[in-house]
Amino acid sequence: MLVNDKTLLPEDIDTKKLNHFALKAFFNICEKWGIKSYKDQMVLLGLTSKSTFYEWKKNLQGNLSKDTIERISYILGMPVSLYSDTRIAIIRTL
Numbered sequence: 001m002l003v004n005d006k007t008l009l010p011e012d013i014d015t016k017k018l019n020h021f022a023l024k025a026f027f028n029i030c031e032k033w034g035i036k037s038y039k040d041q042m043v044l045l046g047l048t049s050k051s052t053f054y055e056w057k058k059n060l061q062g063n064l065s066k067d068t069i070e071r072i073s074y075i076l077g078m079p080v081s082l083y084s085d086t087r088i089a090i091i092r093t094l
């Protein structure tokens with residue numbers, strides 16, 4: 001099921017932008033945390049296709065599945081879980 005499926009999101013959400021910013025945040029966090037291996041990044045995204053991975057990484061665009069969005073949201077939530085003060089978590093993630 002793709003995130004572009006309107007039954008999953010409110011009508012006013014621009015899924016193209018959501019997918020763009022989710023991928024941008026994911027690749028920025030991978031760089032910040034030193035997750036350099038494309039294989040590790042593919043596992044985190046739940047991908048099996050190298051061509052899809054490289055297309056997403058290059059263009060920061062793609063039809064992300066609900067599972068992929070969920071995976072990225074868990075990764076983005078990790079710093080918040082590690083620090084009691086969410087302001088510190090956000091600063092350390094940037």
